[in-house]
Amino acid sequence: MAKQPAIARTVPALRRAIAAWRQAGETIALVPTMGALHVGHLALVREAHKRAQRVVVSIFVNPTQFAPHEDFGSYPRTFEADRSALAAAKADLIWAPTAAVMYPQGFATRIAPEGAALAGLEDKFRPHFFGGVCTVVAKLFLQVAPDVALFGQKDYQQLCVVTQMAKDLDLPLKVVGIPTVREKDGLALSSRNAYLSAEERAVAPTLYRALKTSAARIKKGEPIGRVLDDGRAEIAMAGFALDYLEARYALTLAPLASSQDGPIRLLVAAKIGKTRLIDNLGV
Ligand code: PAF
Numbered sequence: 604m605a606k607q608p609a610i611a612r613t614v615p616a617l618r619r620a621i622a623a624w625r626q627a628g629e630t631i632a633l634v635p636t637m638g639a640l641h642v643g644h645l646a647l648v649r650e651a652h653k654r655a656q657r658v659v660v661s662i663f664v665n666p667t668q669f670a671p672h673e674d675f676g677s678y679p680r681t682f683e684a685d686r687s688a689l690a691a692a693k694a695d696l697i698w699a700p701t702a703a704v705m706y707p708q709g710f711a712t713r714i715a716p717e718g719a720a721l722a723g724l725e726d727k728f729r730p731h732f733f734g735g736v737c738t739v740v741a742k743l744f745l746q747v748a749p750d751v752a753l754f755g756q757k758d759y760q761q762l763c764v765v766t767q768m769a770k771d772l773d774l775p776l777k778v779v780g781i782p783t784v785r786e787k788d789g790l791a792l793s794s795r796n797a798y799l800s801a802e803e804r805a806v807a808p809t810l811y812r813a814l815k816t817s818a819a820r821i822k823k824g825e826p827i828g829r830v831l832d833d834g835r836a837e838i839a840m841a842g843f844a845l846d847y848l849e850a851r852y853a854l855t856l857a858p859l860a861s862s863q864d865g866p867i868r869l870l871v872a873a874k875i876g877k878t879r880l881i882d883n884l885g886v
Pocket of ligand 1: 736740
């Protein structure tokens with residue numbers, strides 16, 4: 604049987620484990636998650652092993668990044684399965700604080716990111732989201748003090764925002780984005796895919812198809828406006844309620860000044876039934 608990773612549930616217990624590794628001269632990677640781990644998370648753990656001697660995976664469903672009408676209550680919580688998956692993936696430690704440990708009574712500080720966090724993409728539909736993400740990720744970075752932290756490119760705007768935050772706050776670590784892991788039909792892996800009915804699951808790959816087609820047409824030099832309009836129509840025809848399909852500068856997520864400019868990233872978010880899916884692709 605695979606060796607079980609240690610579990611820390613308090614900041615002092617976490618710091619003791621980290622201090623012992625640091626005293627032994629070991630490097631540390633952090634993979635921040637909200638649990639409900641899938642193959643995409645395990646790919647992050649695999650990459651983490653290549654970049655550091657010790658791998659910490661945090662599991663914390665962060666209440667501050669959910670609006671009251673969102674799925675905080677129903678977000679899948681699968682700690683025992685996550686623990687077994689992390690044992691098989693040879694993670695060294697699971698950092699699993701409670702909400703009271705992360706946000707003790709009297710907690711009164713929040714990070715208010717700007718720049719890519721105000722790009723008019725996820726922030727337009729989830730205005731509370733990046734403040735909550737940055738506040739918890741800054742805490743995770745300071746608690747674990749890793750050399751490197753790994754995030755999936757699937758949450759591309761989140762990756763841009765967190766990278767900028769680490770830079771702006773002089774946090775001494777490297778933020779690394781790892782390519783999205785996809786199902787065979789192209790659907791990006793996400794813990795929220797578990798919400799899809801069989802019919803919704805069947806049409807869900809439309810998002811990736813529309814991204815791929817749009818990227819190929821833009822690469823060929825077709826006008827971006829027309830390409831995006833066609834992509835939006837395809838997504839709507841498949842039964843999605845589209846939030847956005849946009850082409851942006853890959854690094855800042857600012858709107859493009861001209862189609863000659865790049866690198867370009869296409870980003871999409873749409874709801875099928877009650878489930879909101881996001882995806883993105885480089886051109
Ligand atoms: O991407 C996620 O799972 C979350 O937003 C993160 C980075 C773990 C912060 O709660």
